[in-house]
């Protein structure tokens with residue numbers, strides 16, 4: 545499903561009609577997506593450190609990397625659409641119509657044509673999953689399991705699908721100390737993965753770019769995984785798997801050239817969404833019920849092991865190396 549030039553122009557006009565200032569972060573996102581959609585990858589010289597406004601605009605645009613113009617245009621339209629509904633008063637949205645669901649800080653969620661799309665929306669941080677995003681993904685999945693859509697899709701905004709756990713999650717240590725943080729994180733992670741194990745509808749991943757860590761390991765709980773050939777998976781040994789290698793290993797269902805990824809996948813999704821929803825849901829239930837108990841047991845064991853690993857020197861050193869890497873430049 546690709547936004548047309550007309551959709552793009554309409555979205556540009558909608559921005560001018562927004563009743564409330566969406567804030568600097570959103571305005572930078574809009575600026576970056578507009579430039580990427582109209583000019584392609586960032587082509588302006590990097591401003592000086594004291595040229596704060598242009599440096600912020602350059603950073604926002606440059607972060608989009610080699611995101612295709614069509615994808616940037618689609619993301620611009622999606623963003624404006626979610627802004628328009630979130631900045632309008634909710635009473636203006638007719639009950640029961642296809643509506644852009646709002647109320648998320650780290651996600652964009654839309655639901656139309658029988659498809660609920662959850663987009664990880666922290667492109668400046670490669671869609672790293674912070675504590676807020678863990679909770680919002682669970683909330684969005686719970687809402688999707690009850691809405692009138694037939695299938696649910698998870699994808700990423702920007703040039704990454706997701707760089708996995710946000711490593712700054714390791715920094716805000718509560719009064720109870722790092723042991724308490726590890727304990728609470730294990731509970732959060734177990735609940736998070738449990739939502740994917742228990743999700744009742746067909747769940748499809750659109751891996752639009754590189755994926756790291758937990759964003760890869762939960763792919764095994766999806767019913768289909770479509771990947772752009774720009775996608776890479778990073779797992780054990782820190783070795784990057786190409787999308788093709790991940791497909792050969794059975795982690796990815798099908799790989800498409802990035803230039804046709806959105807079109808190819810949305811053609812399939814719209815066809816799937818027209819299939820009998822109860823038949824799809826009950827088929828998934830029958831298949832998943834046979835493995836659900838085992839999956840939850842493995843999830844519990846993994847979270848218990850992770851709780852201990854997070855306290856190890858190996859983990860702390862890796863996190864500190866990452867968080868201090870730019871200060872060593």
Ligand SMILES: CCCCCCCCCCC/C=C/C(=O)SCCNC(=O)CCNC(=O)[C@H](O)C(C)(C)COP(=O)(O)OP(=O)(O)OC[C@H]1O[C@@H](n2cnc3c(N)ncnc32)[C@H](O)[C@@H]1OP(=O)(O)O
Nearest residue numbers: 668669670672707708709710711713725726729757758854
């Ligand atoms: C005490 C216990 C606490 C537990 C807390 C909860 C634990 C739950 C854990 C659940 C299990 C999950 C495990 C995992 O997912 S492990 C994998 C974690 N992810 C990573 O290690 C990837 C880290 N990122 C990178 O290696 C690179 O950023 C990357 C290769 C992804 C991209 O490199 P590139 O050079 O292209 O871009 P930048 O590095 O400049 O990134 C752009 C900005 O985005 C920020 N960023 C990117 N990834 C992350 C991340 N994972 N966490 C935090 N921030 C991230 C990066 O810092 C840049 O930001 P700035 O522009 O502000 O510098």
